[in-house]
Amino acid sequence: MDRFVFLTFDGLSRGAVYAAFALALVLIWRATRIVNFAQGAMAVATAYVGYSVSAATGSYWLGFAVAVLGGLLLGAVTERVVMRLVDHSSHLNGVVVALGLVLVIQGVLGMIYGNEFRPAEAPFSREAFTVGGIALLSRFDLFVFGAVFLVVALLVVLFTRTSVGLRMRASAFAPDVSRLLGVNVGGMLTLGWALAAAVGSLAGMLVLPTELGLHPNAMDIVFVSSFTAAVVGGLDSAVGAVAGGLIVGLLLSYVSGYLGATVAPIAVLLLLVVVLLGRPGGLFSRSAARAV
Amino acid sequence: MTRPAPATDPDSDGLSLHRIGVRFGGLVALDDVSLRVPPGRTVGVIGPNGAGKTTLFNVVCGFVTPTTGTITLDGRALRPRPHRLARLGIARTLQGVGLFGGLTVLENVMVGAEHAGRRPESAWEALERCGVTPQAHALPGGLPYAVRKRVALARALVAQPRLLLLDEPAGGLGADEIAELGELITGLPCAVLLVEHHMDLVMAVCDEILVLDFGKPVAHGTPAEIRTDQAVVDAYLGAAA
Known part of the structure; x- marks a missing residue:
């Protein structure tokens, strides 16, 4: 029982990060119908910069802010300089370019920082509080929950309560009609990529301290888990991404805890296969509503 | 609803299309079409399917770049871009x-x-x-x-807006709904450019009408003039009857 409780909290904590990362994938998917395979590499790149700033200034939080703001910038630049030039007659083109970006970013990071793991410190203790002899959550886990909750809340407010959010949704639904109504669709796309990349960078800063540390490929496994989470949720649905993230987090935690860490990646793939076979549109798909 | 001044500004002369031509490869979609929509007026564009009515709209909206001709808004040259239209009213x-x-x-x-x-x-x-x-x-x-x-x-x-482009607003509507739509359009304070198949609606709401056939202007005048124009009767009304 103790073990189950611990694994549940651990799974929810990891799941929260997957949820944030999956949310970033959904943001770009909804706006462009592209799965941004480069999102993991982009997050690592900003994390490297963030930790470099932390090392140079001695302030973790300054580095944290630089990483997240760097994500905002990197996302906007990626859309303006790379994605905008891609031929949009097929969505596959954008996906292939994103895969190419992964190689470029990982290659450049390897040249600058080297291909070995570097420590990624956590801002809070990762030692779990024990209540009645049961290990529950660490301060860092609480920080993860708080940060992800804040991001989700901000995105909900942005998309449902603000005019910019309304214009972003309209652009995603029907770009040509939106243009006729005076919406700057290109600007909304840039903003979407910037926000998604910033959320991805945040997720990177939350997950890297719990992994082996900084490495050009450090987010590859996180990407696979988060992509699974997004697909489980239906790729189109923000709620689905969050739910999918938590499901994948719990699954990974239970499987690692009870069956061993080596089985965990297989469990994620199995989940992906089961969901795609049973509900190809994902658990929370709104694709039927979009088709109208 | 309060209205902005431009709709009644005597200095503004609204939208003008001057000798617009559009070719898609070998197909001539519009050929030497000129049209003026003065402020506050309702101008209709009619013609059989494929006459170039929607292409004309797409030219004004910037979805289609004309091969020849010029567009002006209030006397100023207009190079329409879809996202700038709203700003232009x-x-x-x-x-x-x-x-x-x-x-x-x-x-x-x-x-x-x-x-x-x-x-x-x-x-x-x-x-x-x-x-x-x-x-x-x-x-x-x-x-x-x-x-x-x-x-x-x-x-x-x-x-x-000061100019509203209506693309077949009566399409798919019943007779009562079309009558209501006609009243709504007549009550609008802005200029209206209307593309429509439904002749009763066009005759009821328009101040002037341009008739297109295979991209060419066949007739241009008030509803009363259009009703009796032989070329129009041959090209459009006659065929429909």
């Missing part, structure tokens, strides 16, 4: 309605209002004017076609 409805399926009726109209930084109240005013206030919080997908067309009209009107 031009709004358009689409043949296929073109509502955002995942946004509520109110949100759909709000997107049209956002550009000009208008208050949410103006969205309600537009809904009210088009008689779709009760459906404000519904998703458009579940609404009857006639209601969706009204929502699309509300979305075009919310920015308080």
Whole structure:
């Protein structure tokens, strides 16, 4: 029982990060119908910069802010300089370019920082509080929950309560009609990529301290888990991404805890296969509503 | 609803198309078409299917770049770009309605209002004017076609345009609905450029009418003149009768 409780909290904590990362994938998917395979590499790149700033200034939080703001910038630049030039007659083109970006970013990071793991410190203790002899959550886990909750809340407010959010949704639904109504669709796309990349960078800063540390490929496994989470949720649905993230987090935690860490990646793939076979549109798909 | 001054400004001469030609490869979609839509007036464009009516709209909206000819707005050369239209005070409805399926009726109209930084109240005013206030919080997908067309009209009107482009607004509507639509169009304070098949509506609401056939202007005049024009009767009305 103790073990189950611990694994549940651990799974929810990891799941929260997957949820944030999956949310970033959904943001770009909804706006462009592209799965941004480069999102993991982009997050690592900003994390490297963030930790470099932390090392140079001695302030973790300054580095944290630089990483997240760097994500905002990197996302906007990626859309303006790379994605905008891609031929949009097929969505596959954008996906292939994103895969190419992964190689470029990982290659450049390897040249600058080297291909070995570097420590990624956590801002809070990762030692779990024990209540009645049961290990529950660490301060860092609480920080993860708080940060992800804040991001989700901000995105909900942005998309449902603000005019910019309304214009972003309209652009995603029907770009040509939106243009006729005076919406700057290109600007909304840039903003979407910037926000998604910033959320991805945040997720990177939350997950890297719990992994082996900084490495050009450090987010590859996180990407696979988060992509699974997004697909489980239906790729189109923000709620689905969050739910999918938590499901994948719990699954990974239970499987690692009870069956061993080596089985965990297989469990994620199995989940992906089961969901795609049973509900190809994902658990929370709104694709039927979009088709109208 | 308060109206901006330009609609009645005597110095402004509205939208002018001068000798517009459009070719798609070997196909001549528009050939030497000239048209003026003065402020506050309603101008209709009619013609059989494939006559170039929608192409004419697409030229004004910037979706199609004319091969020849010029467009002016208030005497100034206009190079239309879709996203700049709203800023120029031009709004358009689409043949296929073109509502955002995942946004509520109110949100759909709000997107049209956002550009000009208008208050949410103006969205309600537009809904009210088009008689779709009760459906404000519904998703458009579940609404009857006639209601969706009204929502699309509300979305075009919310920015308080000085020129409204209506692309077959009567398409798919019943006789009563068309009569109501006619009253609504007649009551609009802005200039209207109307592309429509439904002759009764066109004759009822338009101050002047341009008739196109295979991209060429066949006749141009008041509804009374068009009704008796032999070329029009041959090309269009005669064929329809």
